Amino acid sequence: GGIITQTPKFLIGQEGQKLTLKCQQNFNHDTMYWYRQDSGKGLRLIYYSITENDLQKGDLSEGYDASREKKSSFSLTVTSAQKNEMAVFLCASSPGTPSQNTLYFGAGTRLSVL
Amino acid sequence: GQGVEQPDNLMSVEGTFARVNCTYSTSGFNGLSWYQQREGHAPVFLSYVVLDGLKDSGHFSTFLSRSNGYSYLLLTELQIKDSASYLCAVRHPNYNVLYFGSGTKLTVEP
Numbered sequence A: 001g002g003i004i005t006q007t008p009k010f011l012i013g014q015e016g017q018k019l020t021l022k023c024q025q026n027f028n029h030d031t032m033y034w035y036r037q038d039s040g041k042g043l044r045l046i047y048y049s050i051t052e053n054d055l056q057k058g059d060l061s062e063g064y065d066a067s068r069e070k071k072s073s074f075s076l077t078v079t080s081a082q083k084n085e086m087a088v089f090l091c092a093s094s095p096g097t098p099s100q101n102t103l104y105f106g107a108g109t110r111l112s113v114l
Numbered sequence B: 001g002q003g004v005e006q007p008d009n010l011m012s013v014e015g016t017f018a019r020v021n022c023t024y025s026t027s028g029f030n031g032l033s034w035y036q037q038r039e040g041h042a043p044v045f046l047s048y049v050v051l052d053g054l055k056d057s058g059h060f061s062t063f064l065s066r067s068n069g070y071s072y073l074l075l076t077e078l079q080i081k082d083s084a085s086y087l088c089a090v091r092h093p094n095y096n097v098l099y100f101g102s103g104t105k106l107t108v109e110p
Helices: none
Strands: A004-007 A010-013 A019-025 A031-037 A043-049 A064-070 A073-078 A086-094 A109-113 B003-005 B009-013 B018-025 B032-037 B044-049 B053-057 B060-065 B070-075 B084-091 B098-100 B104-109
Touching: A004 A086, A010 A019, A019 A031, A019 A086, A019 A109, A031 A064, A031 A073, A043 A064, A043 A073, A043 B098, A073 A086, B003 B084, B009 B018, B018 B032, B018 B084, B018 B104, B032 B060, B032 B070, B044 B053, B044 B060, B044 B070, B070 B084
Parallel strands: A010 A109, B009 B104
Antiparallel strands: A004 A019, A019 A073, A031 A043, A031 A086, A064 A073, A086 A109, B003 B018, B018 B070, B032 B044, B032 B084, B053 B060, B060 B070, B084 B098, B084 B104
16 A cells, blocks of 8 residues: 655645645655645645656646656645635645546645734 | 536435435546545545446445436445545546535434
């Protein structure tokens, strides 16, 4: 089995601050994702990556940057935190092939902006 | 946009069943997945369907009707521990992209 580790678990930031969230997986999966989950809303895709150094924008990419420097890691940067913003950021990985489509999620990073 | 709709809440009784509905209207379709998410935890994969009909996986069964843009997750012999949110996700023809609904919070009462 494998595991996805997200750090930090909790992140408190200031308005306008640049914040970085990290994700590591040891499944050796090709594809990794960042989703945002707000209370009462579904998971919305921010960025995904199908291989090392690849980046693909999701529907919610504005205000975020991402980096996939290694196959095992995928980081997300909030370029300018918005006041009173509260959300959970979920990292996931997948083999990414047509026959293997399951997403494996990390436990999440909970963001609060003061 | 990509529309995946689920009711917000569902209540049922221990020992009975619950049906969690999902309707979708997306620009393409390459299968539909169901995930379970307990409060404060990550979503966990339950089932994937791509062909019409009922797929029986024991405690969980899933139904799909592509012509109607409709799926449901059926939980039988409910236990209190089945209380969780259930997320429906439609896979885009680009295999790497999933569009999630907002989830249905199932509460199982004694």
